[in-house]
Amino acid sequence: MKVKVYVTLKKSIADPQGTAIQGALKKIGYPIVEEVRIGKLIELQLGEISVESAQQQVKEMCEKLLANTVIEDYSFELID
Amino acid sequence: MKVKVYVTLKKSIADPQGTAIQGALKKIGYPIVEEVRIGKLIELQLGEISVESAQQQVKEMCEKLLANTVIEDYSFELID
Incomplete structure (x- = not known):
């Protein structure tokens, strides 16, 4: 069985990496982002x-190791 | 509009981070992985x-910046 786990930062947590990518996208012509x-x-x-x-x-596994539930949310889906 | 972009390593590329996590999961009781x-x-x-x-x-954006298409595959879905 395959599982896809999605780990995302909680809304209240700043994401400097995301901000940097948004700035880079803007610079190369994508202000729509x-x-x-x-x-x-x-x-x-x-x-x-x-x-x-x-x-x-x-x-x-998510609670113990894959996600840091203090700052991250997770979800997952089972495939076949 | 929201977009979710998924960037994954190509099958032929080794993933040492994934291997480390697999080892850690095994150690804490999940040999099923x-x-x-x-x-x-x-x-x-x-x-x-x-x-x-x-x-x-x-x-x-994926081709130019978000993915390194030499070693990564990407897919995306538009939401609302």
Whole structure:
């Protein structure tokens, strides 16, 4: 089973990397971009596991290691 | 309009960060995880723009700045 985990900075947390990219995009001709936020996409390949168990274990992995829940939000989707 | 851009390493490119995370997950009790690949999720907030124009411009931004197309693949989706 494949899992896609999305980790994003919480709204209240400043994102200087995103701001830098927004500035760079503006400079090369894309003033249409008003805001940029950078997050992580973490793709997991799991062995044989039930959907319920995968849901539970991936949630645990996010809480324990993949996301810093003080400053980040996460979501994930199971694929096939 | 919001855009979510997903930037991932090409299959043929090694991902030492992903390998390190896979090792860490194994150590804390998740041997079910066989592979981890780390990518970027870039969220763009665009001003008033048509869907066609957004498609075209975001593609250009990916090619020029957001992705390194020598080693990375990208995809994106427009939201509302």
